[in-house]
Amino acid sequence: MNGFFTKYKNKKDGVIRGYDISSTSVKIACIIIMLICLAIVLFSVFPIIWVFLASFKDIKEFNRNVTILPDVYDFSRLKATWNAFSFPKFYRNSLIMVLGCILTSVFFNGLLAYALAILKPKGHNVVFLLVMWSLLIPSSTNIIALFRNINILNLNGTFFPLWLAYGANAFYIVLFKEFFEGIPKELLEAGKLDGAGVMKIFTAIILPLSKPIIMVVAIFAVTAAWSDFLLPYLVLKGTNYETVMVKLFSFKDTPTDAVSVLRACLFAIIPPTIIFALFQRQITDGAAAGAVKG
Amino acid sequence: MVKKKSFKRQDLWGWLIMLPSLILFGFYVWEPLFENVRLSLHNSIRYEVLDFVGFDNYRRVLASPDFIAAFRNTFSYTLWSLVIGYLVPIFLGIIISETVHMKGFFRTGIYFPNIVPGIATIWIWNYFFTPGATGVLNIILGKLGVAPLEWLNNTHWTIPLIVVTMTWKSAGSTALIYMANISAISPDLYEAATIDGAGIWKRIFHITIPSVFSLAKTLLILQVISVFQILYEPMVLKNGGPNNASISLMMLQYRYAFRDFDFSGGAALSVMICIILIILSGLYMKLTRSKED
Amino acid sequence: MAKKLLSVLVATSMMAAMLAGCSGKAESTETPAASTVESVAETSTEETAEPVEITLGIWPEDTLTADIEIYEGYVETMKGLHPEVTCTPAYYKYATDTFMPMVEAKTVPTVFETWFTEPKKLIANGAVADITEELKARGWLDKMNPSIKALLSDDYGNVYGVPRDGYALGLMCNVELFEEAGLVDENGYPLFPTSMEDLAEKAKIIKEKTGAAGLCLLAKDNAGGWHFSNIAWNFGATELCKDNLDGTFTANLASPEAIKAMEFVKSLKWDYDVLTADPTNEDWGTGFMQLGTGAAAMYIGANDAVAQPTQVNGLPVDKLAMCAIPAAEGCDQYSLFGGTPYMFSKESTPEQINAALDFLEIIGKAPVATDEAIAGMKAGAQNNVDNGVPVISSFPCWTAEDYLTAQAAVVEEYSNVDPKMFDSYFNATKTSGLHPEEPGSTQDMYAELTKVLQEVLTNKDADVAALMAQANANYQAILDATFTK
Secondary structure, three states: OHHHHHHHHHOOOOOOOHHHOOOHHHHHHHHHHHHHHHHHHHHHHHHHHHHHHHOOOOHHHHHHOOOOOOOOOOHHHHHHHHHHOOHHHHHHHHHHHHHHHHHHHHHHHHHHHHHHHHHOOOOHHHHHHHHHHHHHOOHHHHHHHHHHHHHHOOOOOOOHHHHHHOOOOHHHHHHHHHHHHOOOHHHHHHHHHOOOOHHHHHHHHHHHHOHHHHHHHHHHHHHHHHHOOHHHHHHHOOOOOOOHHHHHHHOOOOOOOHHHHHHHHHHHHHHHHHHHHHHHHHHHHHHHHHHHHO | OHHHHHHHHHHHHHHHHHHHHHHHHHHHHHHHHHHHHHHHOEEEEOOEEEEEOOOHHHHHHHHOOOHHHHHHHHHHHHHHHHHHHOHHHHHHHHHHHOOOOOHHHHHHHHHHHHHOOHHHHHHHHHHHOOOOOOOHHHHHHHHOOOOOOOHHHOOOOHHHHHHHHHHHHHHHHHHHHHHHHHHOOOHHHHHHHHHOOOOHHHHHHHHHHHHHHHHHHHHHHHHHHHHHOOOHHHHHHHOOOOOOOOOOHHHHHHHHHHHOOOHHHHHHHHHHHHHHHHHHHHHHHHHHHHHHO | OHHHHHHHHHHHHHHHHHHHHHHHHHHHHHOHHHHHHHHHHHHHHHHOOOOEEEEEOOOOOOOOHHHHHHHHHHHHHHHHHOOOEEEEEOOOOOOHHHHHHHHHOOOOOOEEEOOOOOHHHHHHOOOEOOOHHHHHHHOOHHHEOHHHHHHOEOOOOOEOEEEEEEEEEEEEEEHHHHHHOOOEOOOOOEOOOOOHHHHHHHHHHHHHHHOOEEEEOOOOOHHHHHHHHHHHHOOOOOOOEEEOOOOOEEEOOOOHHHHHHHHHHHHHHHOOOOEOOOHHHOOHHHHHHHHHOOOEEEEEEEHHHOHHHHHHOOOOHHHEEEEOOOOOOOOOOOEEEEEEEEEEEOOOOHHHHHHHHHHHHHOOOOOOOOHHHHHHHHHHHHHHHHOOOOOOOOEOOEOOHHHHHHHHHHHHHHOOOOOHHHHHHHHHHHHOOEEEOOOOOHHHHHHHHHHHHHHHHHOOOOOHHHHHHHHHHHHHHHHHHHHOO
16 A cells, blocks of 8 residues: 555645655545546546447347347447448548548648748738637638538539648647747758758758657547548538548438447547557647647 | 848748648638628528628528527537536646556546547437436446436436537547646745645645636637537437527528528528627637736 | 657558458458449440449438348349449438538439428429429320329429329337237237327337337427327318418417327326337437337338338338327328429439439339339339338329239239238228328428427426417418518
């Protein structure tokens, strides 16, 4: 038990400091806090575990049995739904969508931030203000006019309007801008003295230094693009390019049995979960660090 | 002279580099804003804009039987999200900062719901909230010997519970921001306070909370703006019901545009939502500024 | 960091490769269907000079694998008869809030199904194709039931759709639950409810004896109001919306009869307590799930949806029975009569429309009795038999004698159910009692009624009369705004 508390001696943040831990009431408080945190994590994770469990049920069992656990763990049921929906198709489309969104997120927002943070052409303050204001504009109220414009340009049924939408993101621009402003001026000056042009400085000096922030933006873009549904639904519905989310959103209008819907949800959760498992450190750090400044 | 010339060149380059992104901003953000205003002042068949009709569309939308409910509910969502959704991450941030064991696990655990796509979470919660014996939450309550609850069908609880599902999804990521903020607080502050005899509670209220206050202020307005646009949660969960208890302004806008083919009405509603949010943002800025003075 | 970025890329590209592998495998082994359709496309384009491509919104839903196989068979036949046509499956279930975005995005399938309440609105919005010429050339115009033709036409007599078939709402019963509750006669036939009051009592017996809900009532979306309008008629509120014949309509939702009907619904929840756990979350599809899985004993459904409880939700074919929706004591019985038209994307060329009409012939849903059409009907019926779906008659919307005879013969030949299980239902619809859907802005009326349903089913103290008066006022406002412009 004492081992449990020795670690508290080196506690670096929070209200309870290392020197508090000798008191019994603080020790009890630490244990209670530990238990609360465990309960919170259980609450956070349980719904996701439940989808996995419920996916094994058949329709009658799901609708009538008062149980959390399925009677049998039969993977062939999952496979049947997988095949019936031809899920690989939706995965492929979502992947195309996500990869394109990463590129546009990094490229367009990075370029604009480069101009705002380093080149600072005349009038850049106005541009920055316009960009910041767009954070305050309710993006989804634009959807009617935006959808109309997409149709006028005949871009419906393609990924282009979806990819490019990620190229105009004020939040990513702020992230890039903050980062670029932290790059030592001497490096840029040295580049200029070597006769490097504006684009050369961007590609040869700034981009290689910006990998951490590119990673953060890419991760944000992956999560956002994988989950995005409203514009993809309007633009891709009824084409061969429907993404996983378009399919999930369509279930609200189609008579599909509840278990198939749940299994589709499970399939939709698996890829981000794998990515999260691989990069949890970067993702949680990025989420914290990224938004502090924004 | 030479210097000035190169300065201009740099300007041109700067604008050239900004141009592609600015076009995108124009297409996705600014142009639709003005286009909405234009659409809202005309009548239309499908997307064809016909005659100028002044404020007729606005009048029609305001007179719609669902407008009052949607308007009231949208504010209700916002208020509840300030009560639940806004405070929970602060609490989470503070409490997880107090652990030393399994901290990484807690961080990962609370962030996990954030990576689950929103539509999937809503489908999942839909089955959690099923009334009757087979709903997941009622199964759990049943094991504890509690009678099944009505959940979303109790209209007093519809909106708060929908806010709970939104909080479940997003609180973790916001909590991480608060945690980063909390761990950046200088240990000297705590030490000085301890020497002055401040207990743990006093330190929370006099050091931790004031330190995250400015962050919390920024997140407040962002939260209001995002919750004000709530759309798919009530749409998938209850289709706006029971009896309009969960319909939101954005949902009404979606119905105008995509169910009733009434793009002018939808655009008029969009413009109204925009104006409300601009007023709210303005109020917020005025309030926070006057406090700083 | 460079390493990590690299590993992201590697991971994603690996995933891409994996998926490509999966999908290739799935296509070749699991769904031979998809590849056949594609090969059809390839060969046909090689053979003819002017290929026509059509997308079929009438394709079966993804999980109905057996039905999909049948449709692949139809595509094969199509390929034989019309090698120039490429058919692409594009399952689409019509929904009011998805259709318009698809029109704008030009992604509407060449041919799709909708409901009889929709054509007027779709025609007025220019969202569907005029197919008068194509129908005239085929001689189908005169074979269409005139009142149904009127539904599918604009004011100038141009026709925009062809009917698949009609349906009449009835009461579907889960015979297993009736047996369990002892509600069967000496021959084992379910004791159908004879009146609304009797329905409530029988539902109560079922709930007490089996624990399952007696009745599944819908209150999530417009389908709730749709079902309720039939209940209201059977309480004597036979005119919920009055056509003033001058282009305007008068809402009539607050009549004493309609209020009585709503009071009855309320009592089903709060006095009898015989409904499923959450009617406000039940829609057309979940209702069949409740019935099929034995969570509810009765559900309002139509003859064209018998695959839903059986094939989709697992009810054995001999355990489904249907009777007419009973009337309240002292009132006349009505069955809501509606139907499913096929309509065509406004982007379609005449060639595409003709190809789609050819496809309808092959699946046996057009007024022709060619060998292929009969083979199509038989294939459909055989598929129903194989999947435990009752093969029963439909309500034809065509007057072509040979077609009707052929259809009846196929139903006779493939019959897999005891006709007595459906007698009560078909007798009621034969005698009188067929009531078309209300005129006016029908979906809006359903929406208003659904709101009242949601209120009375979640609020024990709801004031029904006041709610109906409010709904009436709301609906009248919509009617005034829509029809007096």
